[in-house]
Amino acid sequence: MREILHRHEIPSVITGIINEMHEIQQKMNHDYASSVSSVGRNPNEKGKKLNIVSSLDSRPQNVSLVDGRIFGRRVEANDIKELLLSDKNYEEKVPVVSIVGTGGIGKTTLAQLIYNDENVVKHFDARAWVCVSQDSDVTKITTSILESISNGQPPLERLEPLQQELKKWLQGKKFLLVLDDIWSDDRRTWDAVRVPINVAAEKGSRIIVTTRINRVSSIMSSIKKIDLETLPDEHCWKLFKRKAFVDDKICDKHPSLKEIGQEIVKKCRGMPLAVKSIGGLLYDDLDAKRWKSVLESKMWEVEAEETTMSALRLSYYYLPAHLKLCFAYCSLFPKDHEFDKETLVQLWIAEGFVSSKRINILEEDLGGEYFDDLFNRSFFQKYSKSVNRFVIHDLMHDLAESVSAGMYFRMEEGKSHHNNSGNLKMVHYVSMFHFQPDQYAMEKELCKFKELSTLLLILPSTRDGHILGDLFEQNRCLRVLDLSENYELVNLPNSIGNLKHLRLLNLNRTGIKVLPESLCNLYHLQVLMLENCRRLIEFPIHMGNLINLQYIVMGDDRWYVFKPIRGIGRLHFLRTLSKFEVIMQKSNGNKSTIGELKELRHLQGCIRIRGLEKVADFEEAKEANLFDKHRIDRLELEWNDKNERGSMEGVVEGLKPHMGLKELQIVNYGGISFPKWMMMMIACYDMLTTIQLRNCNKCKLLPPFGNLPSLKVLHISEMKEVEHIGKEFYGYGDNNNKKLGFPKLEIFSLSCMSGLKEWWGEEGEFPCLENLRIYDCPKLIKLPPLFPTVxxxxxxxxxxxxxxxxxxxxxxxxxxxxxxxxxxxxxxxxxxxxxxxxxxxxxxxxxxxxxxxxxxxxxxxxxxxxxxxxx
Incomplete structure (x- = not known):
């Protein structure tokens, strides 16, 4: 390392040191603010300092994220399911069942369990789950219903075409709709929402609503109203045990904890969210003193209606410091926001909330553990519409806002949702959603913040990036910049290159056409998100300068239209690369760029390598060093039909993947045989679950895929030279040493096999096959015998x-x-x-x-x- 600096380099070094010190100060201030804000018995107690328990959490992290048990609501659940599954006709074409109760009593949980019940799922042709925010109107709700049943159909802007489209989707279908957490008791709103449903839905369709407001049940003409009462202590105790102990045996071995736990349950006064929160707080913690301190906390000294919130504050109070930071960050998002786990973890990492001294663990894995821990403490809940989405209960969201006050600021449609008492100097994290006033008012609001670390700017328009230039100039310490959903944003100002500390840039679903070359000055950038940027087709010339870049997040379909990244071999820390396009380098002796993959040692997930006809031979392909990339679990190898340059068999041999591979696809392969690792060593790839061979027209023999113990999906198409499928396919070998072939295969397809005449086999093969498709095999005469499981x-x-x-x-x-x-x-x-x-x-x-x-x-x-x- 160079020890002597030139005079002109000193100012930049000093600036870097100052910025680093500023970041440390930010984190220290945040820790202190988070701790202080958590200790009050109510939001009005400010400035009171207590000794905070915030030791590092060393308890087991890997707890199941799925819990389908229900405690104490069997009668209500069965009553609702009986109404849903019956064919009885009512005056209302689509009758409504209302679940009414106070916050935290379990309305949403009950609705989720019914929504996902196996019999309910089978009974209805279409289902939709919609979280109804307090500011929802007819258009927003109709859009949400349409997006739910159509899996994200592009939204329309006006109500009339939205309703017409919804009618098309529902026409003749038996439909179940859940409207979760309704606050509005405006009859006109709900009458308008139900118009397309009543017109199109088949008899037997049903609607479930959950609400805290009794009047909602009457204005929606509910055929049945379920008033949820508090849970009896016996059911609360069962729920608490489920959340606090690994299993019942441990509970029985610690009678003192059982006694304390039962007293804690009584303090929860039958509120399930309070029980789950405190149970999650004490999960697998066998320290009786800690349990006793929770029981005797003064935070329980509240009125009955405040029981749940006091329990939530208590669970937050005992969180480790790193989880407090992560939870407070969620206050930047509106109520009912759908959190994607991976995206949220990336935000935490970018802000420096995730750090580890543990060896051989990635930050994203550790951040995932943080998320799981918060989930199991009931700070997050599963969102019924998607297995990968999560939401925060409204009361939890209120808690997040209260503990983050002072450093976090959120504005929705021109209304502030944080009380900062006019002191904006401490604010480092800002989000603005759908700002309705004129743009100048928004600019004026943004100019109040001078030291931002996170800026989430989700706006209907940004006037072609006009406001962003000045914003970047005054906030050079930004670590997270989220401009997603800004469809009218087509350009970024060159001043974005001044954000030297930026770690994450989210441009998802924007109208960006060109990324400025100054973007390549962001040497600390780790995550670049470009999903659904339909107008963008190439990266800046000097992308190779982003030496700390780890993730380029795009849809797989977009990689096909993007031009290759120049200098990609310099991105040594890159983890995601869905497509690698091989090109020829005339400056390097007309050699292909396949060797650039050698330096990308951290690649993980899926990689699709195209243009392999440009690779000459085994030695050149081996430079990619795929065998040492242990975290790649899906590999796709593809040739173009023209310009065959060398030995295809040698190229595939040189691209031998690691034996932990899970999915393999080979397209347009022109070799006469498959490589040794596929023919002689395929059994070593015991984690392979999916294989696809397409247009491998010169190969006459199929690899012995029957030897793969984990293979579940196999697609073979366009292999015209294959005439027989015989014992080599099952992996018997020449000695006829029979064994069970394809022990776990569930899906198998043969298509466009113009030369295939005979498929030989015996009973007992394919013991798990469920789906078999045979298309366009015009010479095929013989098929194997019975497949009993198909x-x-x-x-x-x-x-x-x-x-x-x-x-x-x-x-x-x-x-x-x-x-x-x-x-x-x-x-x-x-x-x-x-x-x-x-x-x-x-x-x-x-x-x-x-x-x-x-x-x-x-x-x-x-x-x-x-x-x-x-x-």
Whole structure:
């Protein structure tokens, strides 16, 4: 390292030191503010200092995130499910069931358990879950319903087309809608929301609403109202045990903890959220003194209606310091915000809240543990609409706002949601959502903040980035900048290059066309988010300067249109790279860039390598060093159809992946055989679950995939030289040493196999196969015998097939088919479809098909009669 500085370098060094000291001061101030704000019995107690228990949390972190148990609500749950599943007609075409109760009593939990009940899921054709925020109107609610049932269809702006679109989606369907946490008792709003549902939904559709307001039940003409009461102590104790102990045996071994725990439960006064919060706080903690201190805390000395909030404050009070920081940060987001776990963890990391002295653990893994710990303490809840989404209970959100006051500032539609008492100098974290006044008012508001660390700016418009230039100039210590959802933002000012401390830049769903070259000055940038930036097609020239970049977050479809990153080999810390495009370097002796992958030692997840025809041979491919990249679990290798440059077999051999690989795809491979690691060593890849081979037209033999113990999905298509599928496919070998082939395969498809004539096999193979598709195999004559576990079979355009085993579910365009084998024994068969089989003359007896619901036969000209269907 160089020890002597030139004179002109000294000011920049001093500036860097000052900025680092400023960041340390920010974190110290935040820790202090968070601790002080947590100790009061009510929000009006300020400045009171207590000794804070905030030791590092060393308890086990890996607790299941799914808990489908219900305590004490069986009667209510069964009553609601009976109404949902009955075919009884009511005056209202789509009747409403209301769940009413105070905050924290378990309304949402009850609705979630019913919404996800197996029988309920099967009963309805479509379901939607909508969190109704306090400022929701008809348009917002209708948009949310439409997005829920259409899995994110692009939103429309006006109510009329929204309602028309919703009617199309619901037409003739039995529909279940949950409207969670309704605050508005305006009858006109709910009448308007229900118009398209009443018009389109099938009889038997239902609506569930949860609310704290009794009047909501009457204005929505509910057919049944469930008034949730507090839980009896016996059920609260069961819930507490579930949250506080690893299992009941541990509870029984510690009678003193059991006694203290039962007293704590009584203080919760039957409020489930309070019970879960305190139980999560004490999870797997066997220190009786700590339990006693929780029981005797003065924070319990409140009125009955404040019980839940006092319990939440107590659970926050005992959080370790690092979890307090992470939880307070969530106050930047509105109520009912859907949190994506990975994104939130990245924000915490960017702010320096996640740091570890533990060896061999990544920051994102540790941050994930932080999140899981908060979840298991009930600071987060699962969001029913998506398995990867979470929400914060309204009362928890109120707590987050109270403990973050002074350093955090959130504004929604021009209204502040934090009381900073006019002191904005301490504010380091700011968010603005959907600011409605004129842009100049927003600029004026933003200019009040001089030392921001996080800025979340989710606005309907930013006047082409006009306001951002001055903003970046005055806030050069920003670590997080989120401009997502700003569809009209098409440019970033060059001054973004002044944000030298920026760690995370979120441009998701913006109209950005070009990233400024000054972006490449952000040497500390770790995360660049570009999902759904439809106008953006290339990176700046000097992207290789971002030497600390770890994540480039984009949808997989966008990588295909992006031009290759220049100097990507310099991004040594890069973890995500969905696509790597091989190009030729004339300046390097006309050699390909595949060797740049060697330096990307931290790559993880999926990598798709395209343009492999530019790689000459084994030695050149080996430079990528894929075998040592242990965290890559999905590998896709793709050639273009033209310009074959060298030995394809050698190239694939050189790209041998690590044996922990989980998914493999090979496209347009032109070698005459697969490499040794696929033919002779495939059994070593015992974690492979998915394989796809497409357009490998010169290969005559398939690898012995039957040797893969974990393989669940296999797709093979466009391999015209393969004529027989035999014992080598199952992995028997020449000595006929038989063993169970494909022990876990569930989905198998063969398509566009123009040369395939015979598929050999014996009973006992594919013991778990459920889904079999055979398309466009015109020479195929023979199929293996019975697959007893198959639930769906589709066979299409197989001209030479004359008969099928009794696995049949769907046959299309098989002109030589004359008969079907017996279908007895397939009691689970629900659908039988036979299309375009003009030579078919007879069907077997169908008496044993008790589950058959759909029978479709079309264009079978020689078929004269149908067998009798009974039972």
């Amino acid at each position: 639930k769906l079979v589709e066979i299409k355009e197989c001209d030479m097939v004359t008969s099928f085993p009794r696995l049949l579910r769907k046959v299309t365009n098989c002109p030589m088919l004359q008969s079907l084998s017996e279908l007895h024994g397939l009691a689970s068969l629900e659908t039988l479809i036979i299309n375009d089989c003009p030579m078919l003359q007879s069907l077997p007896e169908l008496q044993g098909l008790a589950s058959l619901e759909d029978l479709e036969i079309t264009n079978c000209l020689m078929l004269q009669s149908l067998p009798e269907l009974q039972g």
